[in-house]
Amino acid sequence: MAAKQGLGLDNLVDVLKAAGESTRMRLLALLAVGDLTVTDLTEILGQSQPRISRHLKLLAEVSLIDRYQEGAWAYFRLTAEGAGVALVRDLLSFADPGDAVLARDAARLSTLKQSRSEKAQAYFSRNAAGWDELRRLHVSEADVETALKQVVGPDPVDGLLDLGTGTGRILQLFEGLYRRGVGVDASRDMLAVARSNLDRAGITKASIRHGDIFNLPLDDHQFDLVVIHQVLHFLQQPEAAIAEAARMLSAGGRLAIIDFAPHSVEHLRDEHAHLRLGFSRQTMAEWLDKVGLRVEQIVDLAPEQDRGGQLTVTIWLARNHRQVVLADLTPGDRTVAAAGRT
Known part of the structure; x- marks a missing residue:
């Protein structure tokens, strides 16, 4: 078992100073359960935006919270890693949930999440008819999810990245x-x-980010499993998205792609903005091999003919083989290997 990560004395004092103030502790409690904007936090805490921003800056300076931009909005959340955050989580575990201030914050957060949910559901309802029409053309989503879980397997992973997350279902x-x-x-x-869906499911270990699938706002090699579910057929250059996904994979990491096999349902181009009418096994294998990924498994899910199905859903699972090889080499062997590639 790895040794528990600790903090030097100065860092420990800095973290305790940053967290040891009532407003900042309230902010940490809120950001531990989801992504919130400064506007959200001012509404919940009933304090001015400059005051909230100043507290957030102090927390960010000791790496207790992360900030990321989404258009004109900046979102904040508790940092996922680090000894300082581990200490803060321990401190929060001692907080009395019946404390009047914390209970009021939690109630206001619940109201905010309910408002989010209503807005999200309104958008979903406006588009549901088109999505339902498309679903009738292929095997049920439940069958796809069952097959995907079997392909991925039960072994836990440290980091999961879902590209084109949509409803957050993955x-x-x-x-x-x-x-x-x-x-x-x-x-x-x-x-x-x-x-909204993650809030409703009570999932706090996942975050949602706005980003371009061709230029992800994330560091290299941070995820053990990357999923691209029914996204590539919307893209002009799906192979570029695969290359960007490969950049995200850790040594030995896996990429799961779920999309359509080649088909001739032309009306999907105009009615559902599909730019590609499916992908062949050979084409996908070539794209994956080009970025150092080796296909390990392919599963085809035939359409349900009794529902008028016309689309076969295919699942590809590929592994970051090139990095596995390099990771297994000794430092001396890596030098030799690098020399051999020049």
């Missing part, structure tokens, strides 16, 4: 598998739906 489906999850989507409407 983050919910694998909630028991990952320690930290991130969902990325280009649609702010869908991000609102995903956040």
Whole structure:
């Protein structure tokens, strides 16, 4: 078992100074259970925006919270890693949930989440008819999810990245598998739906980010499992998205792609903005091999003919083989290998 990460005396004092103030402790308690904006926090705490921003700056300076931009909005959440955050979580565990101030904050947060949920559901309802029409063309989502879980397997992963997260369903489906999850989507409407669904499911170890699938706002090699679920057929350059996904994979990490096999349902181009009418096994294997990923498993799910199905759903699972090889080499062997590539 790895030794518990500790803090030097100066860092320990800095963390305790930053957290040891009532407003900042309230902020940490709120940010431990979800992503919130300064506006959200001012509404919950009933304090001015400059005051809240100043407290957030102090917490960020000791790496207790993360800040990320989503258009004109900046979101904050408790940092996922680090001894300082571990200490803060321990401190929060001693807080009395019946404390009047904390209980009022929790109630206001609940009201805020309910408002989010209503807005998200309104968007979802406006688009549900089109999605239902598409679902009738292929095997049920339940069958796809069952097959995907079988392909991925039961072994836990440290980090899960869901690209084109949509409703956040993948983050919910694998909630028991990952320690930290991130969902990325280009649609702010869908991000609102995903956040609402995670709130409703009580999932706090996953965060939602606005981002471009071709230029992700994330560091390299941070995820053991990356999922691209029914996204590639919307893209002009799906192979570029696969390359970006490969960049995210840790040594030995896996990429799961769920999309359609080649088909001839032309009306999907105009009615559902599909740019690609499915992908062949050979094409997908070539794209994956080009970025150092080796296909380990392919599963085809035939359409349900009794429902008028016309689309076969395919699941590809590939592993970051190139990095596994390098990770297994000794430092001396890595030098030799590098020399051999020049």
